[in-house]
Amino acid sequence: MSMRTPFAYVVIAGICIVLHNAVIILADRAGIPLWLAVLLSFCVVAGTGYVLHSVFTFRRPLAPITFVRYVIAMVANIPLAFVTIWFWHQQVGLPMVLASPVASVCMLALNFLLGRWAIATPNRWMTGG
Numbered sequence: 001m002s003m004r005t006p007f008a009y010v011v012i013a014g015i016c017i018v019l020h021n022a023v024i025i026l027a028d029r030a031g032i033p034l035w036l037a038v039l040l041s042f043c044v045v046a047g048t049g050y051v052l053h054s055v056f057t058f059r060r061p062l063a064p065i066t067f068v069r070y071v072i073a074m075v076a077n078i079p080l081a082f083v084t085i086w087f088w089h090q091q092v093g094l095p096m097v098l099a100s101p102v103a104s105v106c107m108l109a110l111n112f113l114l115g116r117w118a119i120a121t122p123n124r125w126m127t128g129g
Contacts, residue, residue, distance in 0.1 A: 008057040009112055016049045016111075017104045024085065028096040034089075038081045046074045049115065058120040066119050073114035080107055 020041045027037030050070045054060050084103035088094045094102065 005057055009053070009115075012049065012052040012057055013108060013111065015052065016045045017101070017108075019048060020045050020081075020104060021100045024100040025096055034085060035082060038078055038085070041081070042074070042078055045077075046071055049074070050119070053115050054119050058116065060119050069121075070115065070118035073118040074111070076114060077107060077111065080110070 023041040023044055024034075024037050027040060028034070032040075050067055051062065053070075054062050054066065060066065081103060084106050085096075085099055088102045089096055089099035092099070
């Protein structure tokens with residue numbers, strides 16, 4: 001892993017966090033239930049994250065198999081986002097404008113590991129190797 005990978009990951013993760021938090025906070029203000037806000041955020045962030053991480057973080061070509069793998073890996077974010085946001089917002093009592101970013105920080109390391117597995121792992125089973 002080059003020095004470029006962590007830097008690119010942090011920048012792109014920052015973009016994804018901003019997108020995620022914007023969707024969650026705006027959905028909360030619009031009265032959209034948390035479960036639906038999390039699903040909306042997933043759709044926006046998964047597509048954006050896949051393209052940016054493939055091109056800039058891991059320098060891999062876009063491919064249907066890595067997109068599917070990335071989406072599968074990122075699906076873990078749906079329950080994780082729901083639970084962490086619910087915890088900080090409902091149990092701790094933080095307003096959504098704070099609860100969502102705090103929950104995002106809690107999810108950062110897991111997303112790096114899952115994204116790296118999805119995009120940077122060779123497709124051995126497809127090449128017979």
